[in-house]
Amino acid sequence: MLEKTYDPKPVEESLLRLWEKARLFRSVPRHEGRPFTIVIPPPNVTGALHVGHALDNTLQDAFIRHQRLLGRESCWVPGCDHGGIATQNVMEKQLKAEKIDRHALGREAFLERMQAWTRDCKKTILGQLRRLGCSLDWEREAFTMDDVRAKAVFHAFKTLWEKGLIYRGERLVNWCVRCGTALSDIEVEREERKGALHHIHYALEGGGEGLVVATTRPETMFGDTAVAVNPKDPRWKHMVGKKVLIPFIDRAIPVIEDSYVEFGFGTGALKVTPAHDQNDWEIGQRHGLPALKAIGPDGRLTAEAGSYAGLSREKARDQVAADLEAQGFLRKKEDHKSPVAICYRCNSLIEPLLSLQWFVKQTELAKPALKALDDGRFKIHPENWAKPYRDWLVNIKDWCVSRQIWWGHRIPVWYKGEEKPVVSLESPGAGWTQDPDVLDTWFSSALWPLSVFGWPEHTKDFEYYYPTSTLVTGYEILYLWVARMQMMGLAFEGKVPFAEAVIHGIVRDKSGKKMSKSLGNVVDPLAMMDKYGTDALRFALMAQAHPGKDIAFDEQSVLGARNFVNKLWNSTRFVLMNLPEKAPAGGYKLDKLSRGSLELADRWILSRSQSTLAEAKAHLDAYEPAAAAEAFYTFLWDEFCAWYIELAKGRLLGPEGPQKEATRAILVQILTGMLKALHPLMPFVTEEIYSALKPYAGESSAFVLQGGYHALDSDWSNPEAEKEMSLVMAAVSSIRSVRAQLRVPLDMKIAAVVEGPFAEKVLKTHRAYVTLLAGLESLEPFTARPPQSATAVAEGVTFFIPLAGIIDFAKERERLSKELAKAESDIVKIEAKVKNPDFLSRAPQAQISEAKAQREAACARRDQLKKTLEELS
C-alpha cells in the first residue's frame, strides 16, 4: 500500500540508482531512422546551477523523454564549458581571498588550480543535473577544454586560418580594465549613466579665438589628433584647415570636416580621439589621422598625458576638469546622461583600446547561416526571435577572439623572430614562442555540436548524430552562441548543427526582477527540490514555460505543483486500494470490455482521456510544455479525480461483477496512460507509480521509458457522451450550489423531485450519479411542488428540494432573483445576436443554430426561475 502522501526523497534516490544501473539513457547509433539529438548548453564551471539551468535542462529532458516515448532513438549529450573569463574571475576571487597574487603564482600553477577547481565543479554540476532527473547519456560527457575538444578547436582555427578567415591586427577593441582583456562586441553591455558634458576651449595655433569642443571624457584629450566639424556648419567654417592647441600640452591638431558630426549636439565641434572611441576611430580612418594612446591597458593615463600620466581614468577625469576650470579652459559644464559600455562578466567600465588582437572574419561565414534561416533548414521557436537573429547576422562585424587571460585554449600560433608565424598545436622547435593569448570561450562553444561527437574525425557517432535535432537555450545567448554554432557548423560540414532552436525566457523573481546575488533574490533549485521534490519543481517550471516568455518565479507555484504530484499519487493509491492484491493474468485491458456495457461516465472519461493525450502530445511536439501541463492538470484533477473517481466509488463499493471489472479496467488504463504521458514532465513520481500499477495494466517494462507511450486500443472519442455528461455535471452542481448557499452540508441526505425536458433521462439513467454526487437520499419525478422547498435550476432540469425548517424564504427569493437577473441579462445579449438580420444572413449556419439553442436554453431557464419565484410569493 502506498503511503498517504508522496515522499519524494527516497523515491528519487532509489530511482536515480536504478536508472543509472540500467543505463537507461544510453544511446548508440542504430540503423533505422534519424535520431532525436540534443546537445546540452554546457554550463560554465563557475559554481552551482541556478534555477535558470533547472528550466533549461528540464525543458530538454521533457523533449528528450517525449521523443524516447514516441519510440525514437534519442540522445542527449552532457557536458560543461570551461567558461573563460567568467571562470578565471571566480579563481581570481579565490586567490584574492587567500591573498595570492596571480602573476606571482605564475601561469602554470594558476592553470593547475583551475584544473582542480574544474574537476570539482563539473562533479557538482553533473550531480545536480542527475538529481534534476536529466536523462543525459552519461557515457558521453564532454568538456570544452578536454583533449577531444582541443583537437576540434585547433582544427577549426587552422582551417579558418588557411581559408584566410582569421587575421591578426591592431584594432580598436572593447577592453575590460578589470579583467585585463579584450572582449568581443557582444560581450559588452550598455547602461545609461550620469555624467557631465565639458565644454573645453582649444586655442588657435599662433593666437586667435579657436573653438570650443564638448566632451564627456576630458581625460582623453591627450589622445586627440583632430577636431572635427560638420562641413555644412557655418559656425565653424572659418576654422577648417587651421590648427588648434590641446590645453596643457599645447600639441597642435587640425580642424577637419566630417559629416558624422551633428550640428545640434554640444558646440558642433568634436574632439577626435581615434585610439579611445569607436566613432573617432572611424573618422580617423577616413582622414588618415594618427591614433595616440592616452590610456593604457591598465586604465591609467600614458606618457602622452604629460603630468597626468599614471592617474586612473576616473581620477584623471576629475583632475583634468578641475585644472581646465582653474586655468579658464572650461567654458561650461552641464549634466549629461550617456550610455556607457560595461563588461558582461564584471560590470566594470569598458575602455575602447587600440591593441593587437586576433579576429575571425564574419561576413563570409554569416552568409550560409542566413541562407539556412531563409530556406527553412534552420527554424527558431518562437519565431519572433528569427528577425533579430537575422538582423544580427546581416550587420555582423568581425569577431575579436583573442583574450588576454590564461584560462582557455591557447592560440595555436608560434613566433620566432622575423619568421612567418606557424599554426601548430605543439612547438615547431627550439626558439619558437607561442602566442600568449587564449581564445574566446565562445570559440570552443561554437564548435560544441560538432566536437561532442568527435569532430573533426567523421566518427560513427558523428555520422549518426550530426546534425542534431534541437537546441534549447535562453535568448540571452542567441547571438553569442546559437548564431555562431550555425556559422561554424555550416562552414565546416555544410550542414546546420541543429535544425531547430527553442528559445526560452529567463527565470525572474516573483516580482519580475532579474535574479542576482546582490539583490539577494536568487532561488536555489536544490532547496526547492529538497522542500517539494524534484517533480514539483519541474512541473512548476514547465507549467509556466510559455514559448519565449520569462517566468516570474514564485515558490507558491512549486507548492501548487507539489500538491498536484500528491494528487496523482493519491488517485493511484485509491485505484490500488480497489484492486485485488493479485493482478489478473494479462492485466485489466479495455479491449476485453464490451462497449455496450459502458456507462455514460465511462464513455465520457475515455473520450476525454483520449483527447487530453492527443492535445498534450501536440503541445509537446510543438515545444509548448506549459500548454501540455495545463491539459494534464485539468484532466486529472477536475475530471478524472473530481468526477470519474467519485462516480467509480459507487460501483467499486458494489458487488463483484462485470460492472466492477469494467470500472477497474478503465481506472487502470486511463491512469497508466496519464502516467506515461506525464513522465516527461515529472519522471520520478510517474516511474514510481508505474512500477506499482503495471501488473494491473498488463505491462512488463522495467521502466516507463522502455515501454513507450500508451496506445489506446481503439478510438474512444465520443462527443455525445461529453455533451450528456456536461448536463449531468451541471445538474449536480446546481443542487450543490443550493445546498451550499442554504448551508445544507453534503452529508445531510436530502430528498428531491425533478422536472423538465431532461428530467426523464436523469431519472432513468443518471439517477445514481445525481444522488451520489449531490448527496440525495431520494429523487422522484415531479408531481407537485413540495412545500417549503428550495429550487435548483440547470439546463433541462429543475430540482425541488424540500427543506422544511431549514429554508429561509426571504433568502431563497433573493437568491432566485439574482439568478433570474443573470438569466435575463444573458437573454438580452443572445437576443441581440439572434435578432440581428445581418447575423442571420451572414453568419455560418452552425453559428446561427448554436445561438438559437443558447437562446432557447436561456429562455427556458428564465421561465423556470420566474415560475418558481411566483410560486414563492
Added chain:
RNA sequence: GCCCAGUUGGCGCAGUGGUAGCGCGUUCCCUUGACAUGGGAAAGGUCACAGGUUCAAAUCCUGUACUGGGCACCA
C-alpha cells in the same frame, strides 16, 4: 532613433474572431474510508486607451500611452 514583445479579476499568467479562463489569494461550509498537499460553494474582470475592419473583436488593422527586451547611438 529603429525593431520586437507585453498591457486580461488582489498577484502571477493562459486564451488569435462567435456570450471571458487557470493557478495562487479572498469569503462561506465540510475532518464523508484516495488525498485538508483535500472536498463543496461563492465573490471578483466595460480584456490599457482611441479609432477602424467585420453580422460578430480580448482576439484582425491603425494610432496613442505605459512596461520590458533587442539593435544602433550624440561626442
